[in-house]
Amino acid sequence: MKPGNILTLVILLGLVALLVLVPQLVGSRVVERIATALAVSLVLVVGLQTFTGNSGILSFAHIGFMGIGAYASAVLTIPVQMRGMALPDLYGVLAGIQVTPTVGIVLGGAVAALVAAAVAYPLMRLSDAPAVITSFALLVVIYTVLQHWSAVTNGPRTLFGLPKATTLPLTAAIAAVVIVVALAFKESRTGLLLRASRDDERAAAALGAGIPALRWRAFILSALIAGIGGALWGHFVTSFSPKAFYLKETFVILGMLVIGGMNTVTGAVIGTFLIALLFEGLRALETALNASGAFADQVVGVTEIVLALAMMAVMFLRPGGLFAATEIGPLILRRFTRRAPP
Amino acid sequence: MSRFSQMLLAGAALACLAAVPARAEIVIGAPLNLTGIQAPMDEPGFRGAQVAIKELNDAGGLLGEPVKLVTIDGKSDPVTVGNAAVELIDDGAQLMLAPCDFDFGSPASREAQAADLVGLSTCASDPLYSSWSLGDKQFTLSMWNTTMGATAADFALEKGWKKAYVVTDQFIAYTKSLPKYFIEQFKAGGGEILLEDTYNNGDNDFSAQLARLQALPEKPDVIFLSSYGTDIGTIIRALREVGYDAPVLGGDAYDDPALHQGLGEKFGNDVYFVTHTWAGPDAGPEMQHFLKLYQEMYGQEPDTSFVATGYDAVMLLAEAVKAAGSTDGAAVAQALEEGEFKLLTGELDYATADEGHMPNKAAAVIALNGGKTSFVGWRRPDSVPAP
Numbered sequence: 001m002k003p004g005n006i007l008t009l010v011i012l013l014g015l016v017a018l019l020v021l022v023p024q025l026v027g028s029r030v031v032e033r034i035a036t037a038l039a040v041s042l043v044l045v046v047g048l049q050t051f052t053g054n055s056g057i058l059s060f061a062h063i064g065f066m067g068i069g070a071y072a073s074a075v076l077t078i079p080v081q082m083r084g085m086a087l088p089d090l091y092g093v094l095a096g097i098q099v100t101p102t103v104g105i106v107l108g109g110a111v112a113a114l115v116a117a118a119v120a121y122p123l124m125r126l127s128d129a130p131a132v133i134t135s136f137a138l139l140v141v142i143y144t145v146l147q148h149w150s151a152v153t154n155g156p157r158t159l160f161g162l163p164k165a166t167t168l169p170l171t172a173a174i175a176a177v178v179i180v181v182a183l184a185f186k187e188s189r190t191g192l193l194l195r196a197s198r199d200d201e202r203a204a205a206a207l208g209a210g211i212p213a214l215r216w217r218a219f220i221l222s223a224l225i226a227g228i229g230g231a232l233w234g235h236f237v238t239s240f241s242p243k244a245f246y247l248k249e250t251f252v253i254l255g256m257l258v259i260g261g262m263n264t265v266t267g268a269v270i271g272t273f274l275i276a277l278l279f280e281g282l283r284a285l286e287t288a289l290n291a292s293g294a295f296a297d298q299v300v301g302v303t304e305i306v307l308a309l310a311m312m313a314v315m316f317l318r319p320g321g322l323f324a325a326t327e328i329g330p331l332i333l334r335r336f337t338r339r340a341p342p
Numbered sequence: 343m344s345r346f347s348q349m350l351l352a353g354a355a356l357a358c359l360a361a362v363p364a365r366a367e368i369v370i371g372a373p374l375n376l377t378g379i380q381a382p383m384d385e386p387g388f389r390g391a392q393v394a395i396k397e398l399n400d401a402g403g404l405l406g407e408p409v410k411l412v413t414i415d416g417k418s419d420p421v422t423v424g425n426a427a428v429e430l431i432d433d434g435a436q437l438m439l440a441p442c443d444f445d446f447g448s449p450a451s452r453e454a455q456a457a458d459l460v461g462l463s464t465c466a467s468d469p470l471y472s473s474w475s476l477g478d479k480q481f482t483l484s485m486w487n488t489t490m491g492a493t494a495a496d497f498a499l500e501k502g503w504k505k506a507y508v509v510t511d512q513f514i515a516y517t518k519s520l521p522k523y524f525i526e527q528f529k530a531g532g533g534e535i536l537l538e539d540t541y542n543n544g545d546n547d548f549s550a551q552l553a554r555l556q557a558l559p560e561k562p563d564v565i566f567l568s569s570y571g572t573d574i575g576t577i578i579r580a581l582r583e584v585g586y587d588a589p590v591l592g593g594d595a596y597d598d599p600a601l602h603q604g605l606g607e608k609f610g611n612d613v614y615f616v617t618h619t620w621a622g623p624d625a626g627p628e629m630q631h632f633l634k635l636y637q638e639m640y641g642q643e644p645d646t647s648f649v650a651t652g653y654d655a656v657m658l659l660a661e662a663v664k665a666a667g668s669t670d671g672a673a674v675a676q677a678l679e680e681g682e683f684k685l686l687t688g689e690l691d692y693a694t695a696d697e698g699h700m701p702n703k704a705a706a707v708i709a710l711n712g713g714k715t716s717f718v719g720w721r722r723p724d725s726v727p728a729p
Contacts, residue, residue: 241445304417
């Protein structure tokens with residue numbers, strides 16, 4: 001492994017470690033909740049990066065797989081005695097099965113990956129705009145199925161009763177593993193070939209890269225991580241309905257990735273931290289303004305407006321995101337070596 | 343790297359700033375959604391709640407202490423609502439005003455329950471909002487959809503309408519569950535369903551359903567139409583244009599002045615709906631009192647009747663606190679279970695925690711004729727279908 005990659009790994013995992021340590025030092029329940037939500041977002045954004053970053057194709061379907069993971073884990077982990085109320089029409093075979101949340105989270109990822117493997121192969125032949133639109137169409141299909149498959153998802157109604165299992169250490173540990181996997185995948189043979197196809201599709205194909213198969217593998221990996229992230233989210237909020245896995249969440253996750261820089265794992269991690277902390281910082285500011293009574297009326301919307309302007313500014317100044325092409329490790333090493341006299 | 347640690351520090355510092363030391367006052371925490379898709383439901387409630395707070399404080403507060411409503415925007419995001427609820431509880435909230443709708447209100451109620459506080463949703467009407475799913479100190483101010491559907495069915499039978507045609511919009515849980523409860527109650531009362539049909543919100547085309555309706559051997563006495571938004575108007579117009587002048591019956595989605603104006607004199611006839619309150623000129627003295635206070639505070643008439651839910655929610659909590667003599671969660675919950683309350687949104691009597699805190703609540707029936715609404719009366723069904 002190159003020293004640059006090791007440094008990248010150390011820095012990114014250090015950030016995840018900070019995420020666990022800071023709430024412990026502050027000792028506030030809110031900070032811990034914020035950190036947990038941030039760690040879940042990390043899993044989702046880095047998961048999206050494994051496909052979108054390496055293949056260059058924006059995938060809107062990611063949140064759909066997050067939903068599949070959340071529902072799969074929910075169906076398997078809601079306590080059997082609560083199922084009669086939460087999912088009265090659940091099929092007999094499934095009704096008796098109950099696993100622990102940790103197993104449920106893993107199975108949630110597995111189900112999402114299986115669905116991705118089954119439906120995605122034909123879509124992987126498409127590039128550019130057609131690929132983006134088909135991924136969006138796939139999101140619509142998944143959303144509609146979640147909303148109408150009443151026996152398993154409780155239809156458009158809220159599904160509740162998931163055991164609360166998403167703790168900060170568990171989520172941070174999974175996020176750390178996902179970061180390692182994403183970096184390893186990027187440097188793997190598949191990742192390298194895929195990145196070659198991203199930068200020049202024709203040249204890569206001419207050199208023998210089987211592009212659909214490469215993209216397919218990345219898509220399955222990405223869906224696996226999305227499913228795990230969705231299940232973690234589900235066990236964090238403990239009740240949700242299909243509308244949680246649609247456009248709003250899609251744009252939050254895409255925003256984090258694009259701001260950070262979708263071609264690098266560093267970008268995915270930094271983008272997530274930046275947007276999440278900016279959101280929480282502004283929210284705290286809004287709360288402080290209201291608590292201080294400086295304004296006669298309740299202050300609302302500051303968070304949304306400032307966040308949106310900040311995103312515009314980043315895109316304007318750095319169109320490729322904060323880390324457009326190079327991971328943070330090599331970036332630091334390069335600057336270090338440049339400064340040293342020859 | 344340094345920028346990010348700065349961010350982290352800034353965030354932490356701001357979070358600390360937000361913490362306000364507790365004083366001798368009763369704090370109601372309200373993680374309502376003032377921005378995002380839920381704002382049209384929660385923001386009017388927030389305005390009504392402030393009217394109630396002012397009235398309470400002008401009358402000397404509660405248990406001799408001033409009442410304070412602290413709101414942190416939940417941003418129509420379940421995780422943020424939960425975060426805001428935790429912040430409010432950690433800053434000393436003794437009572438929790440939870441947002442509308444189970445998805446957005448339950449995170450707040452769940453945190454309130456975990457801290458042994460009473461939580462009250464301003465207008466969640468899904469029967470899921472119960473002590474069964476949320477805990478023994480959680481309530482919703484709204485009647486459940488079971489009551490809404492049952493009241494509509496009872497009203498139809500009371501009018502002597504025995505044969506119904508039912509349209510279910512597949513849009514959301516609300517539009518899907520309401521007809522279910524209507525049909526159950528209507529059949530139990532001796533009514534007959536001629537045809538059940540479906541519609542998809544946004545189709546703006548009712549011709550296929552009309553063809554099926556016209557193929558029936560007999561005409562229905564009443565049309566129960568569960569849809570949402572402008573589609574209600576579209577469907578009523580389509581029915582009337584082909585000569586179906588049977589009364590149309592619906593739920594609180596019809597309680598929208600824009601819909602009444604849109605139907606106008608020509609189509610806005612013989613329409614009845616079950617909703618939460620009546621704020622017209624002939625409303626009772628309590629409503630007139632509230633409207634006067636609202637006018638004083640905001641300088642204009644309320645634009646929606648949802649403002650009454652926020653006022654009622656605060657007043658209900660205040661009455662329970664008075665009866666309990668403290669803000670202790672268990673005592674207030676017991677007071678809510680035992681009391682009988684007369685509110686702007688109807689008389690209310692909660693079932694026990696074992697019975698889900700089902701709100702046994704009166705519903706307002708409103709008629710639309712000549713494009714103008716008029717109050718038919720309060721109705722309280724003797725029995726309601728199981729959720």
